[in-house]
Amino acid sequence: MLALTILVDGITYASWLFVVALGLTLVFGVLKILNIAHGSFYAVGAYAAASLVSWFGSMGLAPEWSLLALLMAGVATAAILAPLTERGLLRVFYGRDEVLLVLVTYALFLILEDMTKLIWGANPFYVTEPYGLFGNLSFGSLSYVGYDLMLIVLAAICGGAVWWGLNRTRSGKVVLAVIHNPEIASSMGVNVSRVYTVAFLIGVFLAALGGAFTAPMISVQPGLSVGVIIVSFAVVIIGGLGSIEGAAIGALIVGLARALAVHTWPAAELFSIYVAMAIVLVFRPEGLFQRVQARKI
Amino acid sequence: MFRTISLGLVSIAVIVLASIWSPKWLLFPATMAASHGIVTLGIVLMMRSGVVSFGQGMVFACGAYCAALLAKHAGINEALLLVPAGGLASALLALPFAPLLARYRAIFFAMLTLSLSMVLYGILVKTETLGGSDGFNVARPQIMGMELPADMANLGMFWLSLAFVGALSIVMRIYFDSSRGLVALAIRENELRVEYLGSSVQKMIGTDFVVAAFLAGIGGALTGLTLGHIEPNFSYWTTSGELVFAAILAGHHSVAAVYLASFVLELVRSFSALYFPNTWQLALGLFLLIVIRFLPQGLGSLWIGSRQRGDKQ
Numbered sequence: 001m002l003a004l005t006i007l008v009d010g011i012t013y014a015s016w017l018f019v020v021a022l023g024l025t026l027v028f029g030v031l032k033i034l035n036i037a038h039g040s041f042y043a044v045g046a047y048a049a050a051s052l053v054s055w056f057g058s059m060g061l062a063p064e065w066s067l068l069a070l071l072m073a074g075v076a077t078a079a080i081l082a083p084l085t086e087r088g089l090l091r092v093f094y095g096r097d098e099v100l101l102v103l104v105t106y107a108l109f110l111i112l113e114d115m116t117k118l119i120w121g122a123n124p125f126y127v128t129e130p131y132g133l134f135g136n137l138s139f140g141s142l143s144y145v146g147y148d149l150m151l152i153v154l155a156a157i158c159g160g161a162v163w164w165g166l167n168r169t170r171s172g173k174v175v176l177a178v179i180h181n182p183e184i185a186s187s188m189g190v191n192v193s194r195v196y197t198v199a200f201l202i203g204v205f206l207a208a209l210g211g212a213f214t215a216p217m218i219s220v221q222p223g224l225s226v227g228v229i230i231v232s233f234a235v236v237i238i239g240g241l242g243s244i245e246g247a248a249i250g251a252l253i254v255g256l257a258r259a260l261a262v263h264t265w266p267a268a269e270l271f272s273i274y275v276a277m278a279i280v281l282v283f284r285p286e287g288l289f290q291r292v293q294a295r296k297i
Numbered sequence: 298m299f300r301t302i303s304l305g306l307v308s309i310a311v312i313v314l315a316s317i318w319s320p321k322w323l324l325f326p327a328t329m330a331a332s333h334g335i336v337t338l339g340i341v342l343m344m345r346s347g348v349v350s351f352g353q354g355m356v357f358a359c360g361a362y363c364a365a366l367l368a369k370h371a372g373i374n375e376a377l378l379l380v381p382a383g384g385l386a387s388a389l390l391a392l393p394f395a396p397l398l399a400r401y402r403a404i405f406f407a408m409l410t411l412s413l414s415m416v417l418y419g420i421l422v423k424t425e426t427l428g429g430s431d432g433f434n435v436a437r438p439q440i441m442g443m444e445l446p447a448d449m450a451n452l453g454m455f456w457l458s459l460a461f462v463g464a465l466s467i468v469m470r471i472y473f474d475s476s477r478g479l480v481a482l483a484i485r486e487n488e489l490r491v492e493y494l495g496s497s498v499q500k501m502i503g504t505d506f507v508v509a510a511f512l513a514g515i516g517g518a519l520t521g522l523t524l525g526h527i528e529p530n531f532s533y534w535t536t537s538g539e540l541v542f543a544a545i546l547a548g549h550h551s552v553a554a555v556y557l558a559s560f561v562l563e564l565v566r567s568f569s570a571l572y573f574p575n576t577w578q579l580a581l582g583l584f585l586l587i588v589i590r591f592l593p594q595g596l597g598s599l600w601i602g603s604r605q606r607g608d609k610q
Binding site for chain 1: 350351397399401403404405407408409411412413415416419420423457534535538541542545575576577578579581582583585586590593
């Protein structure tokens with residue numbers, strides 16, 4: 001019974017985490033930026049969801065519409081923040097050292113942290129409407145909230161869509177070419193800077209979507225971004241930076257490790273994730289799904 | 298070498314003289330700049346060979362906790378013992394991880410060190426005997442067996458920090474200029490070629506990690522004793538982030554720049570906390586962006602010529 005509980009809890013946790021980490025790994029794959037501000041986009045998505053859901057509620061719409069509000073929160077966050085960040089800020093720093101770019105996004109993270117506090121204040125928000133929409137499901141003596149299980153479907157849709165888009169469409173192949181070698185792609189007539197913009201947009205959308213759809217399960221309050229970014233870093237590092245399959249397996253490992261700790265040894269919850277990450281890295285320094293790269297002489 | 302030592306001693310003497318007449322409010326940020334600066338110097342040491350530790354909070358916290366625990370439970374009250382003990386404890390903590398971490402570079406090195414520091418954070422928060430998430434208070438230590446009178450406390454702690462930090466900085470400057478220290482710069486440029494020339498890159502990075510941990514432990518102990526309080530946040534990743542920020546602000550060319558950067562950061566932080574209490578992170582972020590945009594080589598590049606920096610023409 002305990003094993004089943006751990007399994008379901010772990011997979012639920014892994015599902016939204018996968019959506020967020022997918023955005024992170026996509027941005028890293030294309031732009032080669034490890035984006036610390038990704039957690040802030042997640043938080044902004046959650047806050048936007050809180051505002052939109054309560055706005056929809058005040059207009060007297062049925063609770064079913066709140067799902068649309070969640071989706072719109074993700075779209076709106078990405079549409080506003082992604083072009084501003086990529087065109088306005090990151091573009092200035094392209095070509096710099098990787099670690100320097102991490103610090104640029106760290107600065108952005110600090111800025112967004114205070115911006116969200118200025119806009120939404122320090123009090124927590126609760127988004128309750130969508131959570132009851134899917135009822136409860138029971139397995140034997142255990143009962144699960146349908147919304148949690150719906151998240152697993154959402155994660156599968158997001159993962160599948162990104163995989164299909166990259167591997168089965170023409171524009172996806174162009175993106176793969178840019179990932180492989182931006183200079184050659186550019187000389188073949190690919191508009192690399194537009195690929196960067198679109199990839200970043202999708203990355204931010206996934207982060208904000210993850211935030212919007214987890215908002216009903218948590219209290220939306222300051223400090224949300226910090227926890228998420230560290231955990232999703234662990235996910236992409238475990239899976240190998242830039243790999244979709246890796247993000248999926250990484251999310252599962254992190255989700256299960258956390259669920260195992262929560263149910264068997266609660267004191268270890270905080271660092272179970274890092275222990276899992278350290279163990280994977282000891283045996284696979286580049287992550288699970290990363291091809292070994294030749295060192296340049 | 299003689300020049301480095303004399304220059305270092307003269308600078309320390311000038312700062313000591315200046316501190317006697319300096320306004321009282323300046324002493325605390327100056328002490329923090331010194332005690333954080335020595336940690337940053339450790340990061341700079343590793344940055345010279347191209348790896349950045351994003352988890353220096355781990356060894357920083359270890360030094361602080363070690364000194365605080367010795368003061369609280371072992372009854373040791375002598376700062377001249379507590380501070381080196383903090384450094385040694387951190388070096389010992391780093392020792393088993395050094396050979397493992399030395400295999401990693403770039404983001405993987407950064408993330409692994411980060412995860413180690415977060416493991417320590419998790420342990421500290423959950424261990425009630427270590428004060429849990431609130432940490433605990435540390436009594437003000439004696440210096441060479443002398444109690445510090447209340448009005449001299451800030452000045453005394455500043456001089457204590459200056460003595461440790463100054464001495465170690467001179468040693469580090471000599472190390473940077475030694476042939477071993479220069480190999481680090483070569484590793485930064487091209488690791489593989491350095492290995493072909495017969496140096497072990499892994500051994501070098503591993504040793505530097507332990508040395509950096511020692512420095513961070515000293516800094517942690519000084520910080521804990523000066524604040525009179527320690528908490529798990531010392532090991533949190535934002536602490537490490539700020540230390541890396543100071544290292545980027547300083548650049549890897551000059552040791553003096555490290556302390557200048559620490560001091561500037563400390564002032565920016567206190568002033569923005571004072572004048573924009575709700576938006577100091579925003580101010581810090583903007584400041585960071587401006588620095589990266591306009592001073593990518595750090596403050597040190599302002600007074601160290603391009604020839605000495607070894608820039609490619």
